Amino acid sequence: MRKEKIDKLKQEFSLKNPYFNIIGLLGTGNHGIAFALPEEKVLKLTSDQQEMFVCNALQGRHCKYLCNIEYMGDFYSVSEKRMYTWIIMEQLYKTSEQKWVNDAFNDFRHAWFTLFTDNPISNCLTCSDLWSIYKNKETAKINRCIMLCKDYLSHINDDEDTFIKLSDQQISTRIHYISVFFEFIEKAYDELFSICPEGRIDLNEGNFMFDKTGNLKVLDMQTFM
Structure with a gap:
């Protein structure tokens, strides 16, 4: 999204909702834009119907593994001639722990979408x-995928395409954290399904960050509806 468009959208929203003190831009995506607010909150403007559905179900709940959604509303942009939903949510952060999360996420995706065949x-x-x-x-399938991933990591140096070889300690660390990440995804899905049975986790690397107390959480959820 171009800067001019972002500035115009921000200006429009602020005129209609002057009680929100927008601090700065956090990021943009295919369907929306996120701004920082005081007190470690985020204002997200989205046109994604699937995201709105899940956020509405999560609204007002205190979640352990999912980003907390505080409240929502509608905003019509005259300049864009489209309706947005605005969402106030907790702010999540990248920390010094982010590297293991990103590595584990990529190993998780590789395990399910390359190694696992079903x-x-x-x-x-x-x-x-x-x-x-x-x-x-389907616990048996999940456990099989975990074993496939651990076996892949145990022999990662055997792959001729591996540009940088890992030390035994690095391999051991990767194996440990992939177990942590698989457990996290399972608990996050359990929590999501208990609140929104149609919900799904958006499996993109940037959607896994930490809350202000250091707990790993999912940032973006959608639905298959």
Whole structure:
């Protein structure tokens, strides 16, 4: 999103909602934009119907693994001739722990979408397949994927395409954190399904950060509806 468009949207929103003290821009995406607010809060403007559905279900709840959604409202942009939903949520942060989270996330995706095979037609998993596995608590499949991932990491130096070889300690650390991340995803999905049965976790690297007390949380949730 261009700076001029961001500035115009911010100006429009502030004129209609002067009680929000927008501090600065946090980021933009395909369907919206996020601004920083005082007291470690975030204002997000989104046009994503799937995101709105899940956020509405989460609204007002105190979550352990999912970003807290405080309250929401509607905002019509005259300049863009489109309706947005504004969402006030807690701010999540990247910390010194972020590297292991990013590594574990990438290992998690590699395990499910490359190493794990369960689809008799395409021989590879889809996002819908993965959602169904966690929705139906298919523990045997999850445990199989964890073992495949750990075996892959144990022999990662054997891959001729590996540009930088890892030390034994680095491999051990990666294996430890992939177990932590798999456990986190399972608990995050349990929490999400208990509140919004149709919800899904948006599996992008930037969607896993820490709250102000250092707890890992999911930033972005959507639905398959």
